[in-house]
Amino acid sequence: xxxxxxxxxxxxxxxxxxxxxxxxxxxxxxxxxxxxxxxxxxxxxxxxxxxxxxxxxxxxxxxxxxxxxxxxxxxxxxxxxxxxxxxxxxxxxxxxxxxxxxxxxxxxxxxxxxxxx
Numbered sequence: 001x002x003x004x005x006x007x008x009x010x011x012x013x014x015x016x017x018x019x020x021x022x023x024x025x026x027x028x029x030x031x032x033x034x035x036x037x038x039x040x041x042x043x044x045x046x047x048x049x050x051x052x053x054x055x056x057x058x059x060x061x062x063x064x065x066x067x068x069x070x071x072x073x074x075x076x077x078x079x080x081x082x083x084x085x086x087x088x089x090x091x092x093x094x095x096x097x098x099x100x101x102x103x104x105x106x107x108x109x110x111x112x113x114x115x116x117x
Contacts, residue, residue, distance in 0.1 A: 012096035028090040051081035071102040075109020
């Protein structure tokens with residue numbers, strides 16, 4: 001059974017073998033559903049989520065904009081939360097998705113917000 005989901009899961013596992021976050025340089029994990037997009041800063045050494053942001057937050061959900069614009073807002077929101085924690089760099093984890101569209105928009109928003117990866 002080699003469906004799209006199974007292939008994406010294999011890609012996710014392959015990425016996670018190589019990408020790991022620390023408390024100094026956490027992993028910026030992005031999950032994309034059909035309706036929303038979620039981003040988390042994760043410290044894999046301690047198994048802790050340091051900060052999270054999604055398109056379901058009141059400030060972002062209230063915006064009447066295309067999903068790609070909301071994704072960019074999620075990226076800038078997670079960058080703002082990272083700055084408050086004193087985090088300047090991170091490792092990007094695209095979660096098995098292709099790096100374009102909404103995934104790229106989150107990365108661009110985070111970079112514009114001041115995160116480096």
